[in-house]
Amino acid sequence: MTKNKSSLVVGKTVLTMNEERQIINDAAIKVTNGRIAEIGKREEILKKNSDLVIHGGDNFLLIPGLINAHQHLTGDRLIRSCIPDSITDNEAIFDWAIPIHEAHTSEDDEISATLVLAESARNGITFTVEAGTVAHPGSVLKGFENIGVGGTLGSWGWDVGDGPYSGKTVDDVLIRQLDVLELTKEHPSVKGWVTLVGHDLMSDDLLKKASELAIENSTNLTFHLSPNLSDVESYLERTGVRPVLHLKDLGVLGEHLLIAHAVHLDDQELETLINTKTAIASCPWAYLRLGQGVTKLGRHPEFFSRGGSLSLGCDAGNAGDNVDILSSAKLFAGLIQESEIEGMSSASISALELATIEGAKAIGLSNEIGSIEIGKRADIVFIDLEDQAWKPQSPDPVKQLIWSAGTSGIHSVMALGEMIVVEGTCLKIDEEEKFSDLQERQQRLLGEAGLEPRPHWPTV
Numbered sequence: 001m002t003k004n005k006s007s008l009v010v011g012k013t014v015l016t017m018n019e020e021r022q023i024i025n026d027a028a029i030k031v032t033n034g035r036i037a038e039i040g041k042r043e044e045i046l047k048k049n050s051d052l053v054i055h056g057g058d059n060f061l062l063i064p065g066l067i068n069a070h071q072h073l074t075g076d077r078l079i080r081s082c083i084p085d086s087i088t089d090n091e092a093i094f095d096w097a098i099p100i101h102e103a104h105t106s107e108d109d110e111i112s113a114t115l116v117l118a119e120s121a122r123n124g125i126t127f128t129v130e131a132g133t134v135a136h137p138g139s140v141l142k143g144f145e146n147i148g149v150g151g152t153l154g155s156w157g158w159d160v161g162d163g164p165y166s167g168k169t170v171d172d173v174l175i176r177q178l179d180v181l182e183l184t185k186e187h188p189s190v191k192g193w194v195t196l197v198g199h200d201l202m203s204d205d206l207l208k209k210a211s212e213l214a215i216e217n218s219t220n221l222t223f224h225l226s227p228n229l230s231d232v233e234s235y236l237e238r239t240g241v242r243p244v245l246h247l248k249d250l251g252v253l254g255e256h257l258l259i260a261h262a263v264h265l266d267d268q269e270l271e272t273l274i275n276t277k278t279a280i281a282s283c284p285w286a287y288l289r290l291g292q293g294v295t296k297l298g299r300h301p302e303f304f305s306r307g308g309s310l311s312l313g314c315d316a317g318n319a320g321d322n323v324d325i326l327s328s329a330k331l332f333a334g335l336i337q338e339s340e341i342e343g344m345s346s347a348s349i350s351a352l353e354l355a356t357i358e359g360a361k362a363i364g365l366s367n368e369i370g371s372i373e374i375g376k377r378a379d380i381v382f383i384d385l386e387d388q389a390w391k392p393q394s395p396d397p398v399k400q401l402i403w404s405a406g407t408s409g410i411h412s413v414m415a416l417g418e419m420i421v422v423e424g425t426c427l428k429i430d431e432e433e434k435f436s437d438l439q440e441r442q443q444r445l446l447g448e449a450g451l452e453p454r455p456h457w458p459t460v
């Protein structure tokens, strides 16, 4: 029988994000075998467990590990902030991002995923939903393991057009998906999802079978839809109805589906997504970076206020660029303020809920992650209240975290009971060695894709 591995975490304040949203002062958390075993007042818990290693201290605010519900782990990251912001979003994706993806080797995939997840971990993100545009899932799984965070993993899934790794038949695509489910079957922290590219790049037959595959395997399905108006136009032309209504006709909506974006929704589509409990991953920085109309036509605050299942994401290295869910949460809080929806709860509260427990619910994993509660994964972010951003300290840590401090002060991060970041350093890898040739990799990828980014101003 294996011996239980336990440690203690202590903090000045814990934002539990449990059902009652309890805030515990002078708190301690006992962690056993990667899970939260006890939580309560420090004095009591220390008395019973005086022999255990202690992490944290009096100067820490502890929050649950953050959730990023839509993130491309490969492709854009190695050419981050290279794609011009003066072209259309479709040009950015199809003329730049896709050719770069196509040029990725298996090693590029591992380095890219490791790089994204290192930044994620440093920014307090302990669970990432990979967006599905992965050529070498085994390499990306290695990236998760290099850093020690959890997440979901997919693979390229499309059967319309001839993009990289597109399937000639529906079965071609489904076999790639099944391979990922098999690869992650026994994994302790990474779950295989069924992932399609989405938009209008999937046949009805593929969509129906992918949805069935996800349900049969007790997992989720995710794909992109309606970040701009072009999906609406193409669905209307092909099917006679708007995208969400077509998905409803196909019978693929439901709790197992996470749609990335769904920015452009009419009343009937909004209502349909709420009624079917279909979730949305909202990536507000991407919509602004790509100019997709979120401030004019986006309805995510309304969707959330009416009980819609919503989560937040950071998208890609040229669509929001940073992997920082607290930055997305702050921007979303601003969109809530602008939306002037009656009865909407505090913007900062909603924003933190979306980055934690509500995000976990939207991806179907609220029994595992999203709050600091007994039985859940010990995914905990340690925020140093001695950091200048936290001085002086507001009586309301939620407002200060969302509107002001953001990631400033994130000192350490625990995932599944293991310290994976301490003082901003990822402990499981030698980053200097792992990331020693990023510039060369970028040059090679751009060269192979025939792309030449340059500064706008004359350089002498």
Ligand SMILES: [Zn+2]
Pocket (backbone or CB within 6 Å): 070, 072, 131, 224, 260, 315, 316
């Ligand atoms: Zn995406």
